Amino acid sequence: MIQGGILDLQLLREKTLALLKHEQQRKAEDQSVQHLRRVVERLRHQIATNEPLATDEPSNLQVATLWGAKGVTAEHVYILGVCQEALPGQRRDEYPGTDADYRDEQRRLFYVSITRAKRTLVISRALRVGRGPAKQIGLTVTTGGKFWADLKMSPFLHDVMGLLPTAVPGDSWGGCVPE
The missing domain is CATH 3.30.160.800 (Double Stranded RNA Binding Domain)
Incomplete structure (x- = not known):
């Protein structure tokens, strides 16, 4: 009986760890989606209000309006x-x-x-x-x-x-x- 109980506990432990790992990944994905939504909302606001899009971090990304793109390739x-x-x-x-x-x-x-x-x-x-x-x-x-x-x-x-x-x-x- 103890032998079977140990196997049952081992199986329970593995399933619990797998469930926790799955939930941790899901939470990370949810946080990524929420972060992306916040970034999109911030960009929408900045574009709509003509606020500068610049940050302190250097980037090769250039965001411009149709007017601002003249002469840029x-x-x-x-x-x-x-x-x-x-x-x-x-x-x-x-x-x-x-x-x-x-x-x-x-x-x-x-x-x-x-x-x-x-x-x-x-x-x-x-x-x-x-x-x-x-x-x-x-x-x-x-x-x-x-x-x-x-x-x-x-x-x-x-x-x-x-x-x-x-x-x-x-x-x-x-x-x-x-x-």
Whole structure:
């Protein structure tokens, strides 16, 4: 009986250790997800409010608006948020030109931006956004449901679709491959 009891205790010990290890890994993953969410929220806020993105740590990462990317090239360029509600978006009253001038300027900025990549160009757009976050970043949205707003493809992206390489869906894209 003691022999069987020792084996039972050994099995119980192994299962308990495995369970604890699993929970420890899950907690670490949860903390990573929470950390990533905090970073994304901080970046959203900084971009929406034009706060500097610089930190004390040196980095090869450069974040710029379409306007700030003029004259800059990079190995890998990511153009995010390419939806009609953001690009061209709504002309602000303080813009000195006409609606047509504004739209032409936005188109030129987008076209210049897609020529900034030396090796990899990633163009991304969301299909929908929460109504609260849309308002926070200044998007004017008119379609969708109570909590989510549908976003339309930017007409500028639509205009160049036939000239770009075949798109790879986000869930199957492997990222930039180092040389």
